[in-house]
Amino acid sequence: MMSPNRPGAGxxxxxxxxxxxVGSQNGVxxxxxxxxxxxxxxxxxxxxxxxxxFEALTAAMAAVTNGQPPQEAEITLxxxxxxxxxxVDGGKVS
Numbered sequence: 001m002m003s004p005n006r007p008g009a010g011x012x013x014x015x016x017x018x019x020x021x022v023g024s025q026n027g028v029x030x031x032x033x034x035x036x037x038x039x040x041x042x043x044x045x046x047x048x049x050x051x052x053x054f055e056a057l058t059a060a061m062a063a064v065t066n067g068q069p070p071q072e073a074e075i076t077l078x079x080x081x082x083x084x085x086x087x088v089d090g091g092k093v094s
Contacts (some may be wrong), residue, residue, distance in 0.1 A: 011065050021057070023064055031064040033057065 010026040020036030031045040041060040043051040051067050052058040 013061055021061070023061065025065070033060045033064065 011023060011030070012022070012025070013021050013023045016022050021033045023032070029046050030067040031043065031051065033041050033043050035041050035057075039055075040057055041054045043054060043060040043064045045051055045064065045067065051063045054063065
Protein backbone atom coordinates (compact mmCIF):
# COMPACT_ATOMS: atom_id res chain seq x y z
CA MET A 1 0.00 0.00 0.00
CA MET A 2 1.28 3.45 -0.93
CA SER A 3 1.59 6.11 1.79
CA PRO A 4 -0.62 9.16 1.12
CA ASN A 5 2.41 11.39 1.87
CA ARG A 6 4.60 9.70 -0.73
CA PRO A 7 5.24 11.76 -3.90
CA GLY A 8 2.87 10.64 -6.62
CA ALA A 9 0.32 9.19 -4.20
CA GLY A 10 -3.21 9.43 -5.55
CA UNK A 11 -2.08 10.28 -9.11
CA UNK A 12 -4.07 8.69 -11.92
CA UNK A 13 -3.11 8.91 -15.60
CA UNK A 14 -5.67 8.19 -18.31
CA UNK A 15 -5.04 7.74 -22.01
CA UNK A 16 -7.83 9.73 -23.62
CA UNK A 17 -6.72 8.79 -27.12
CA UNK A 18 -3.56 7.52 -28.77
CA UNK A 19 -0.74 9.87 -27.73
CA UNK A 20 -2.83 12.03 -25.38
CA UNK A 21 -2.81 11.48 -21.59
CA VAL A 22 -4.40 13.43 -18.75
CA GLY A 23 -3.40 13.29 -15.11
CA SER A 24 -5.25 13.95 -11.88
CA GLN A 25 -4.43 13.63 -8.22
CA ASN A 26 -7.19 12.94 -5.74
CA GLY A 27 -9.69 14.31 -8.27
CA VAL A 28 -7.74 17.49 -9.07
CA UNK A 29 -6.64 17.98 -12.69
CA UNK A 30 -2.81 18.06 -12.88
CA UNK A 31 -2.21 18.50 -16.59
CA UNK A 32 -1.81 16.63 -19.83
CA UNK A 33 0.75 15.15 -22.19
CA UNK A 34 0.59 15.27 -25.98
CA UNK A 35 2.80 13.04 -28.13
CA UNK A 36 4.22 14.81 -31.17
CA UNK A 37 4.60 13.30 -34.65
CA UNK A 38 8.37 12.95 -34.10
CA UNK A 39 7.80 10.89 -30.95
CA UNK A 40 8.57 13.53 -28.29
CA UNK A 41 6.10 14.19 -25.47
CA UNK A 42 5.05 17.75 -24.65
CA UNK A 43 3.89 18.08 -21.04
CA UNK A 44 1.53 20.81 -19.82
CA UNK A 45 0.36 21.76 -16.35
CA UNK A 46 -3.23 22.23 -15.23
CA UNK A 47 -3.32 25.71 -16.74
CA UNK A 48 -2.03 24.56 -20.13
CA UNK A 49 1.44 26.03 -19.54
CA UNK A 50 4.20 23.90 -21.02
CA UNK A 51 6.23 22.03 -18.42
CA UNK A 52 8.71 20.65 -20.93
CA UNK A 53 9.57 18.37 -23.83
CA PHE A 54 10.49 14.77 -23.04
CA GLU A 55 11.63 11.72 -24.95
CA ALA A 56 9.88 9.27 -22.60
CA LEU A 57 6.24 9.28 -21.51
CA THR A 58 7.22 8.38 -17.94
CA ALA A 59 9.56 11.39 -17.73
CA ALA A 60 6.75 13.67 -18.94
CA MET A 61 4.36 12.17 -16.39
CA ALA A 62 6.87 12.70 -13.59
CA ALA A 63 7.39 16.33 -14.62
CA VAL A 64 3.67 17.08 -14.59
CA THR A 65 3.11 15.17 -11.34
CA ASN A 66 6.05 16.70 -9.46
CA GLY A 67 6.03 20.13 -11.05
CA GLN A 68 2.78 21.28 -9.54
CA PRO A 69 2.90 24.42 -7.43
CA PRO A 70 1.13 24.35 -4.06
CA GLN A 71 -2.61 24.62 -4.40
CA GLU A 72 -3.71 28.23 -4.40
CA ALA A 73 -6.36 29.51 -2.08
CA GLU A 74 -9.91 28.99 -3.25
CA ILE A 75 -11.26 31.91 -5.24
CA THR A 76 -14.45 33.40 -3.88
CA LEU A 77 -16.62 35.67 -5.97
CA UNK A 78 -18.73 38.20 -4.13
CA UNK A 79 -21.15 40.78 -5.39
CA UNK A 80 -20.38 44.32 -4.31
CA UNK A 81 -23.26 46.76 -4.59
CA UNK A 82 -22.36 50.38 -5.06
CA UNK A 83 -25.06 52.88 -4.08
CA UNK A 84 -26.41 55.03 -6.88
CA UNK A 85 -25.11 58.61 -6.95
CA UNK A 86 -27.25 61.08 -5.04
CA UNK A 87 -28.78 64.01 -6.79
CA VAL A 88 -28.59 67.63 -5.66
CA ASP A 89 -30.25 70.74 -7.07
CA GLY A 90 -33.14 69.19 -8.98
CA GLY A 91 -31.60 66.08 -10.41
CA LYS A 92 -28.00 67.11 -11.13
CA VAL A 93 -25.47 64.51 -10.07
CA SER A 94 -22.90 65.81 -7.67
